[in-house]
Amino acid sequence: MFGKFLSVGSVIFLFFAAGPVAADTAEQEAVDKTIEKVGAAVSNAGLQDVVAIDHSRLAAAEDIPMPPSQVRIFSDSVANSAILQANIRAGLDLPFRILSYSEKGTLSLAYTSSDFIAKRHGIDDQEIFSVFEEKLDGVLSQLTDLPEPKAAPVGADKDFGVLELVSNYDFPETVARIRKAVTAQPDTVWFAEIDFQAEARESGVDIAPAQLLLFGGPAPGGVAMAEFPAIGLDAFCQKLLVYLDDQGNTRVIFNDIAAFAELHYGSSAKPHAMLNKRLTKTFSTAIQ
Numbered sequence: 001m002f003g004k005f006l007s008v009g010s011v012i013f014l015f016f017a018a019g020p021v022a023a024d025t026a027e028q029e030a031v032d033k034t035i036e037k038v039g040a041a042v043s044n045a046g047l048q049d050v051v052a053i054d055h056s057r058l059a060a061a062e063d064i065p066m067p068p069s070q071v072r073i074f075s076d077s078v079a080n081s082a083i084l085q086a087n088i089r090a091g092l093d094l095p096f097r098i099l100s101y102s103e104k105g106t107l108s109l110a111y112t113s114s115d116f117i118a119k120r121h122g123i124d125d126q127e128i129f130s131v132f133e134e135k136l137d138g139v140l141s142q143l144t145d146l147p148e149p150k151a152a153p154v155g156a157d158k159d160f161g162v163l164e165l166v167s168n169y170d171f172p173e174t175v176a177r178i179r180k181a182v183t184a185q186p187d188t189v190w191f192a193e194i195d196f197q198a199e200a201r202e203s204g205v206d207i208a209p210a211q212l213l214l215f216g217g218p219a220p221g222g223v224a225m226a227e228f229p230a231i232g233l234d235a236f237c238q239k240l241l242v243y244l245d246d247q248g249n250t251r252v253i254f255n256d257i258a259a260f261a262e263l264h265y266g267s268s269a270k271p272h273a274m275l276n277k278r279l280t281k282t283f284s285t286a287i288q
Helices: 025-044 055-061 077-086 088-093 114-121 126-140 171-183 196-202 218-225 257-265 270-287
Strands: 003-008 011-016 048-054 069-075 096-103 106-111 162-166 189-195 210-216 238-244 250-255
Touching (some): 025 048, 025 096, 025 106, 025 126, 048 055, 048 189, 055 218, 077 088, 077 126, 077 196, 088 114, 088 210, 088 238, 088 250, 096 126, 114 126, 171 189, 171 210, 171 250, 171 270, 189 196, 218 270, 250 257, 250 270, 257 270
Antiparallel strands (some): 003 011, 048 069, 096 106, 189 210
């Protein structure tokens, strides 16, 4: 089994050559076709396709069984910039993402809503999300022959499930150190990164330095998602935001995997806590 990257323009597809499929073939085909339709809708809406990640085949390549699951991440710089001006930390939940997955034989579609972002990051002005909602609706409205897409549950409190570290280094060095620490791990795949500040400048908007790093470990991720496939929307792949705060401190925020399992399922498992511990140690060793 050999993993391969296929780059088409700015889109990265991660797939595997002939080998084990994670679950029932019919369920896998349904997820495959669904995420392909999401990709077509993204293209028709004129949005930037960032990365499509096949959680289940990545896990299967490491001999970890889990239900069929794929997430598609796509972007719009104008929508992103409006939200980031209100709260730069909202970059942890940008850009758009839609998860197609099968659970107990049922095909489901889930997405991250503006309500989730607003609650998690304390953004009260709904007008800030007007472009975000318009662009997202432009994709969702095309998915007419699929299960109804459902918004992910909204966390109870501001900063729900956010783990945070303050770096001892400046912004560029922090990004470089985390990238080096992550890519040095043999069981981890680097998917993509988004420079939100550079993206905003192209739209004529000035925001603080902020960079989103996307990566994941197929084996530990597969174990963590096996009984909790819906967390493939929020907690996997790993999303880490590096940003410069108003006091000039470089901060790193990332998702609490156990918290998201509890949000979606009402409970979490030992692999979630173990991954939280591993991630925190990796990042803190790199930047503190």
